[in-house]
Amino acid sequence: QVQLVESGGALVKPGGSLRLSCAASGFTFSDYYMSWIRQAPGKGLEWVSYISGISNTYTNYADSVKGRFTISRDNAKNSLYLQMNSLRSEDTAVYYCARDNCRGGRCFEDFWGQGTLVTVSS
């Protein structure tokens, strides 16, 4: 069955950096776009970034993280990453890794990991 397991969440100071990882199993990882979506404590969902599958050609970012976060993947390791730099207090959230189900160039998230908590605080 599809499994997504995030790791790397931690307490970090403002201005610091962190790298999140997501280990995927149960499906052909390289066939799928993947996304990161976050949820601040007690708040709703916010899409962060996505990356295309086998070619790694396409990435996109929410305006709130553009220039600070970088999404990447290693298809040989079935792993997704999110490098987060210049972290701010407003980046505090649970970060979910999700598999994208794409139809006609539009994608929704059909499987989600359990999330990893990132806390940005001095």
Next chain:
Amino acid sequence: EVVLTQSPGTLSLSPGERASLSCRASQSVSSSHLAWYQQKPGQAPRLLIFDASSRATGIPDRFSGSGSGTDFTLTISRLEPEDFAVYYCQHYGSSSYTFGQGTKLEIK
């Protein structure tokens, strides 16, 4: 960017009742690229509905989605105790995704 507004913010109903949750888009959503997710406390969201009205694998048929253009509805025909949760709608656009703020469905 499409802005999604969900209503009501909180819906209080009893098991066995019918629930209707609304999601309104700030502009017409082409080809019904609208999904619904359920989230229980401490859990990840779960996909319920995609393309406005298609049920995801394993989702009971008491869940149904409808609508087009700017107005979409998630209907739960007969509430079970496990259905009380927060529900989010999502527009999946050509280059970004947006979520509504959520509707909390609570036991009356």
